[in-house]
Every structure is written in structure tokens, then in C-alpha cells.
Amino acid sequence: MFLPGESHLSSSGSRGFSRVDTWVFDLDNTLYPSDALVWPQVDERITLYVMQLYGLDGISARALQKHFYHRYGTTLKALMVEENVDPYHFLDFAHDIDHSTIRLDAALGDAIEQLPGRKLILTNGSRRHAEKVAAKLGILDHFEDVFDIAAADFVPKPERSTYERFLDRHRVDPHRSALFEDIARNLVVPHEIGMATVLVVPRTIDPFREAFEQEAVKEPHIDHITNDLAAFLCERVLPVLG
DSSP, X not given: OOOTTOOEEEXXXXXXXXXXXXXXXXXXXXXXXXXXXXXXXXXXXXXXXXXXXHTOOHHHHHHHHHHHHHHHSSHHHHHHXXXXXXXXXXXXXXXOOOGGGOOOOHHHHHHHHHSOSEEEEEOSSOHHHHHHHHHHHTOGGGOSEEEOTTTTTTOOTTOHHHHHHHHHHHTOOGXXXXXXXXXXXXXXXXXXXXXXXXXXXXXXXXXXXXXXXXXXXXXXXXXXXXXXXXXXXXXXXXXXXX
């Protein structure tokens, strides 16, 4: 997808950023790189939760977890529907990880700080997790708020109702906003409702994630693709904002 030395791609009819006044960022695998090793820890905790809940061995629990993920969008949603689990207990358990692997990202912090207007986090994770990760990255103070899975009534992206609830809660005009997200399918609805969309992919294949989650796919609902978020903001966004 990327030529040697290239980090960003834009479609021929891509939406620009000159009118954007609200900047929306996914959290996991978007605001931090895969080598921060945050998501593998969360994923392992989810597997452990499934093991303990069903009395399964690790391999069987992992298979069931992935079945839930593909059928329901998140393991949490599956367990709420099928087992009536307490979502807050699940989230606290899943996000009980070591945050010391996350490094301060001064370049990203500087770029986000320079964006004019509002900045928000939209995540399928919990507020507590988002705030801890953003604080370690050194970017938490740049964000107005976090819209987490609880705020979405535990309905995960890419469900349309989640984006609509987010826009209504924060009074965001989708035609004046941009969304940065690491999973292509999570950008379909945002593009349909008028948001500029940016797909953030890893620089190298992440062995801890499924292939479809990190594909740099060229689709009509994706305006831009980057494997370096800080550089994209500095090179493709900030210059057009004056």
C-alpha cells in the first residue's frame, strides 16, 4: 500500500480539514503505536475473564472470545447479552494492565495541542482506561472529554446509534469534524454522516491483532490513511489550517 519512505495516502476525492473544528480520536491502536503493548495486555485479560467465567482452558476461551468478537463486535456485548455480566466489572478486569509500557509522545502532544477547536476521544473501552493511557502519552489535557462504551450505553462502534449518541451528547456537527480510527469498518458510518475519516494503520504487521483490523484498505469511506499519526497531523492537517 505505501511506497518506500511513504507514510500517508489520500483518496482523490478526500475530504479536507479546512472547515474542521472538532477532532475526534479513537484510543486503542490509534493514539499509541502497537509497540506500546497495551492492546495485547487487554486482550489477554479478556481471554482470562472468559476462561474464569466458563471454566475453559486458554485455547478454548480464546476461540470463544474471537467468536464473540466477530458476532457481537465486542466480547463485552456478547457477555452482556448471553450471560448478563456486569459491564463495569468486566471493564475494570480487562483494563487492569501495566501502563509502564506506554511512552510519553511529545510529537503527538504538540500536534494535537495545535489543532484548533475541540478534541474528543471516542472509544469502545472505558473512560478510566482512556484517561490512564492518554495521561501516559502526555496528551490527556488536550482533550475536552472522553465518550466511552458506558456513554454509548454499551453499544460499540461501528453501530450507527453509537455515533449518533456521541454527536448528540457533545453537539458535534459531523460536517465540521474529523475522525481518526484504526479499524476501517468503524469509519463507514462516520463517513456516511459527513465526517472526514482517517484510518491509522501500524507501520509493521502487529502479530497481536487480526489482519482485517490493520489493513490499509482503499475504500470510498476512507479519506486518508497514515501509519504515523503525529506526522500526518503535522504534514497533512496543520499546514492547511493556517
